[in-house]
Amino acid sequence: MILSKNSPLASLMQTFLRPGRLDWIGLRPAKRVALIRVEAAQAITGAGLEGDHYSGRTGNRGITLLQAEHLPVIAALTGVEEIAPATLRRNLLVSDINLSALKGQRFQIGEVVLEGTGFAHPCSRMEEVLGPGGYNAMRGHGGLCVRVIQGGLLRVGDAVVAVDAEA
Helix, strand or coil: CCCCCCCHHHHCCCCCCCCCEEEEEEEEECCCCCCCCEEEEECCCCCEEEECCCCCCCCCCEEEEEEEEEHHHHHHHHHCCCCCHHHCCCEEEEEECHHHHHHEEEEEECEEEEEEECCCCCCCHHHHCCCCCHHHHHHHCCEEEEEEEECEEEEEEEEEECCCCCC
């Protein structure tokens, strides 16, 4: 759906109760290796995160984000007490803002401007890391893929806010 920037719905889509927060950053240095937790990461315009093996492959999946509030749901669906963000193989864990509402929107984390390009659907690897049914436990909770519009440094604790796409 294409909306005029003056449309009342367009304005509503940019309005959130409060800013979100970047809670965790993980880099995947190579395929099928454990994520490395870092306190800060460099986002590269059009490419992704420096040091992540997905960086530069496709602009639409430069970085993957996961909703912190979904971790307890995924844990409950898999029958475990708690799930660490690294287990789910996403780059960024954010809280206090609805990631689904950021699909198709531009938003900012710290100095980095991102655009939600699509949902990050689970892969078959979730059966390995979460056990039988892990794929289905992740369905609807896989997070968001984004492309980097304006690179810069991401830091744990940075605010997550919607921005005007025309800016």
